Amino acid sequence: MNLFAKTFYEYRRILKAIRLFLIISGPGIIVMLADNDAGGITTYGVTGANYGYNLIWFLVLLGPVAYYVQEMTVRLGAVTKRGHAEAIFDGFGVFWGWFSLLDLFLVDWLTLITEFIGMTAALSIFHVPPYLTVIIVCLAMGFMIIKGRYWTWEKAALFFCAINLIYIPCAFMVKPTVSEVLRQGFIPNLPGGFTNMIFFFLMANIGTTIAPWMVFFQQSAVVDKSLQEKDILWGRLDTLFGSFFTVLVAVFIIVVTGTVLKGQAIESAAQASKELMKVNKYVGTFLAIGLFDAGFLGAICISLASSWAVGEIFGWAHSLNNRIREAPWFYAIYFITLISAGLVVLIPGAPLVLITLFVQVIAVTLLPAALVFLILLLNDERIMGKFKNTLFQNIISTTIVVGIIILSTLYAISAIFPNLFK
């Protein structure tokens, strides 16, 4: 074969691989970027305002952590063809099954509230009243899932994922000093030492990077998308891209608020947007748009995670490829959780920002239990065959579980004995 023919052959082979990747990719990128939800944007924004660039190193470490956790769900979903809730019921029995399902449902609902908090706060900057935001969002989300199938829903979600990258140009627009970002952000340090506050922020940042709903969502999405064992490699690549972008967005948000708002008493992303608008109108506006997008993206994924999980267990039709009359309960659960979460946000005087931060911490506190089940399932050779966890994967995932439990414990101790670490 001459050089031209070889080059053309290689070009066609690479193009085919890219096309295949684009077809198979979706669950990993969506779950990771949806993880930069309204609660996440709030957490990163407030982290930057409180600690400047000093915790960027921690977020960079969370990227591989998120990848290793989510990659396990890809394998489990592709091999078992079952969602995570069903896998727990089947593997561990009814007690753990119901425990995990109710746990997921409650945490998902609380997280959905934080998405609405973010969306209403973002649009209130543009003088849209909260009740109108709730109505618009519920209608838009309803339309998205009723009118489409899984593929159309996925493409729409990927569009919102692309908007999530709006923070990247913001970071360049605030003109940070790169050397300072590198020096302060990439050398591990804990500003102020071991305090109750730092543990809270570390926990909140973990909670916003890896959450229990992500485990359930990605596995169910892999099943709904009908990925096979031969697609696992592409699923891994999809998850890797997702984890890269999720950390990238998080770092850029911290750079934005850490450059402009450091030392200011910022309690929410919406407040950060308003303060940034005083410095640079476009940066503040982009942050507000990004906050709404983050909340919307999180909401469309989290509500699906609950509906899929409940549908799997109750044996209802539970696919986005089913119409409403084919899967009435699947859609009913979706709308009930969505609308009830939206209504909570409209309660006058509710401490919304506090709820946002605490929900992240509660989610990460309950995460080890979900991860332990995941690890045990991935180690069952009868179910997983050649796709079971390797020793390296077990070491990494066990380290993650132990690390989160230690951090949760340290936070609890610092909450009870605030002076202990001074």
Next chain:
Amino acid sequence: MFPVDGEFMAQIFRVFSRQFKFFLKKQVDKIAEINRKYAHPRLAVKKSTAFALLMLRLYLLFLVALLIYKFILTVRGK
């Protein structure tokens, strides 16, 4: 147009409560069916592992209770 009196309302209530009871019974039966289906876990988890899992869950729930307590204190303090 419609006689909206006590008897009519009572009839409406009876119909709805019958439907609701039927719906509840269906769900209870469904849950019982799920419990039967998954009564025998596929994974043979040792008693020590099951005990450790239960202790982990209870410990994590204790931490969550602590978080909720801290949340209430913070809200009251504001």
